[in-house]
Amino acid sequence: MNTLGQAIAEAGTLLAGFDADLLEIIGLSLRVSLTAVLIACVIGFPLGAAVALFKFPGRGAVSLLLNTFMGLPPVVVGLLVFLMLSRAGPLGVLGLLFTPTAMIIAQALLVTPIVAALTRQIVADLWREYGEHLHSLDASPTARLGTLIYDARFSLATAVLAGFGRAIAEVGAVMIVGGNIDHATRVMTTAIALETSKGNLATALALGFVLLTIALVVNAVVELVNGWAGRKAALA
């Protein structure tokens, strides 16, 4: 009990003092996860929308893959990326293993299926409603995609936040491909795992608190977006 109280107090001190190491870890976490989510959106929006709208060869397979990868454990994704980037792997020459770039790749792989699968569902629902009108206007495939993605923007925002939530909280993939190297690839989740195992509860708790706050903020934003969109039912 005493150590716990002590740990909480120390965690507070670390946070209040804007501990440099702590800030570095938080910064890297945000950079890696936000970049991964950005990549996931650039790929996932058009991919999900295309699967929803267009019939093309392999469409069923893509849909199946998306849904499968949506629930893939981060360690498995980490392992796959590790194998690709390791010296003996096909992309070994790039020398990316144990760099933030490797972590971004791994998290992008984790998040893209989530964004794409949610986008597919959202766009398919909207297409059911808009389809005849867009057909009647003789909208080109690009115009259809553009209309649906734009009009689904509020729902898509929640898909993005879901993806970010998954990225920032996962530990398995970044641990394997990043290696949790101090001042290089250490992020919040891997730091928590390490510090806890070393018995350094204060740092672990401080980082846990930051993660919790981020989760809280993300969910608050989701609520806000939904509530606001709901009020303007019209636009959501």
Place this chain on the structure above:
Amino acid sequence: MSTRQTILPLEFRRVVYEADGTRLLHDIDLTLAGGRRTVILGPNGAGKSLLLRLAHGLLAPSSGDIVWRGAGTRERVIRRQAMVFQRPVMLRRSALGNLTHALKVRGVPRDEGRERARAALAMAGLSDLAHRPARLMSGGEQQRLALARAWATEPEILFLDEPTASLDPAATRAVETLIGGFHAAGTTVVMSTHDLGQARRIADDVLFLHKGRVVEFGAADRFFEHPSSAEARAFVAGELLW
């Protein structure tokens, strides 16, 4: 609209529509000429909506041909048409946004699009609601907005599927006035309705469908005064029939 070559008349040649092995429309043969107001009548399930969707190209016939016989058919014929649905499709945008979107999709330059959209809103009496989210508008306003949207695209032929089915008398009158505006501008109008009074007010021609067949097609006066089939007589008399 006026200077271009027409895509009309529209001809159905032995058009059959089937779904899940059921024949829903049987051997439809008909010709719709330009400039007229044709009202499609028939009990629920007769095939009115299917016929409109086939004509507009939203559905493809199972067999038979739907042919636009006019000279102006070198460009995409669907771009010369518009359709207003019973429950109009309202984009999650403002009233004005719904119109500018349609014009943008049709390749109208931005400035001209805004101008045409504004003019169409004014024509439909919706100028004050230009910035209201379309989905928050009342049923009657939405229907007028759908008509304004169709108007903005300057169709040569307008299809309407029960455009006043859930509107009150005032809103119905407003919609009928707008339909009159299309007719006055030279647009060919094809609409379905259950409202016999409305059919009498609007129709030049009546197309009477029953169980997926065209039972009567001809001048409205004759249809209402001397329906030649027993089904049409019962329908005009207001007796239910399936």
